[in-house]
Amino acid sequence: MRERLYLFDTTLRDGGQTTGIDYSVEDKRQVAELIDSLGIDYIEGGYPGANLTDTQFFAHRPGLRARFAAFGMTKRAGRSAANDPGLAALLAADADAIVLVAKAWDYHVELALGISLDENLAGIRDSVAACRAAGREVMLDAEHFFDGYKANPSYALDCIKAGYDAGARWLVLCDTNGGTLPHDVTEIVTAVCSVMPGSHVGIHAHNDTDNAVANSLAAVRAGARQIQGTLNGIGERCGNANLVSLIPSLVLKPEFAARFELGVSERQLASLTKVSHAFDELLNRAPYRHAPYVGASAFATKAGIHASAVAKDPRTYEHVPPETVGNTRKILVSDQAGRSNILAELERLGVPVQRDDPRIARLLDEVKEKEALGYAYEGADASFALLARRVLGKVPEFFDVERFSVSVERRYNAAGERVTVSEAIVKVTVDGESLISAAEGNGPVHALDLALRKDLGKYQRYIGDLQLLDYRVRIFQGGSDAVTRVLIECGDSEGRRWSTVGVSANIIDASFQALVDSMTYKLLLAGAE
């Protein structure tokens, strides 16, 4: 029979202490729903009474499947629990559980609180008892437990015992400064669980040594049965234990899966990548490509030797199947590639080719030569598709660019204001007919884009819904000269997205190459003839 392991999410409380993150009430509601969709047991909504947002959030409690927890501190020194405004605000909040933070390090009690060690124990007892008397489930967040245990083990233990005796359901050992390493966590949690029931012990790890996840797993192995953490590891300073990394390790790694049961179903696990990215979207930041399990690179294979083995069996280079966490396998084409990468990418792009086609070796050589000049195909799938189709003789000559020119001029407009105007002229040949178009744009690339797509003759009807979505420039040293690489991302009304690359010593020329590839790829996608 497997033991139940409880997950506690503090994205909305400790996560709110992250630099650069400032939730609104509506943000909190949306994040709570995201967390709840994963099957987490507890969601800590914030600190009612500490600020208006949190107080309002608790005033209109979200409808959640998880137990909803309110955070606050034990009563202030010199006040009774019944006469403490902070505690009163916590009790007034509509929450199933109350999390009380209490000092467990003698040094902090004497310095930060300025009270005796016994007064602190009495404060813990009285505060927990008051919350229990109000019918709430109580958790004691034992702040600085690990540092406190190292300094004075019997006092740190007395603090959590005081909470337990007064009725706290959970005693959460906090590595508040985040400096504890996994071997210390193992030793200290083992010692705690030899005198307290592990089924009441939790872990709250910070990531200041990049060990918050490792420390949480060590605590579970040593007997703790509740893990606190956040979505994508946000939290004070370097963050908290990342639940997005912890959940799949607990569910998929045999050592944990065989011993423990979580509230997260297979279907919920498969939504992890989506939830993690949706959270970043809400925070208005790009998802971290290299995030374990859910990053775009987590199951991306670039090296030729790896790709060749992955084609035979993905388990050769994947520690878990990507689909279990809702991620996907990617085989990238670059100067690190071999034939296997090329074949896998051609298959993904739907380009039919025999495995022993001698043109594959030519294509691989061409990729490596162009990458040496500065092209980067791992981020430009459409340019690779065109290169491959050209080598395989499968790209129609839709249009030919005879010439283009761009000018940038600063002048006064009719209202006497100073404006900078970009104008472009593009001359193309379509089916033997010369077509000249001119356009003005916000900048030179915008003007070129508009001029190029203004008149493509009989192909015009295929490109009406083409949209330029992203434009990135990188300047680097190629040989003795500076080289500019431009990556462009485009999309269309059918929700398709593709990327192209252009390289030149001249930024406009590099941009134009990428624009032309983009237009050509769109015509291919549209089946233009």
Ligand SMILES: CC(=O)SCCNC(=O)CCNC(=O)[C@H](O)C(C)(C)COP(=O)(O)OP(=O)(O)OC[C@H]1O[C@@H](n2cnc3c(N)ncnc32)[C@H](O)[C@@H]1OP(=O)(O)O
């Ligand atoms: C480890 C953690 O992450 S704990 C959570 C930390 N999170 C936050 O602090 C965010 C929300 N906090 C706040 O909005 C404010 O700090 C408030 C509203 C809680 C308190 O504000 P203020 O009354 O102005 O006090 P201030 O923040 O300056 O200092 C904290 C006070 O609480 C006392 N205190 C700290 N921890 C505890 C505790 N566990 N039990 C009792 N008192 C405590 C401190 O000694 C200090 O008292 P003092 O004012 O007599 O010196």
Ligand SMILES: CC(=O)C(=O)O
């Ligand atoms: C309670 C808490 O957030 C900490 O000790 O880190």
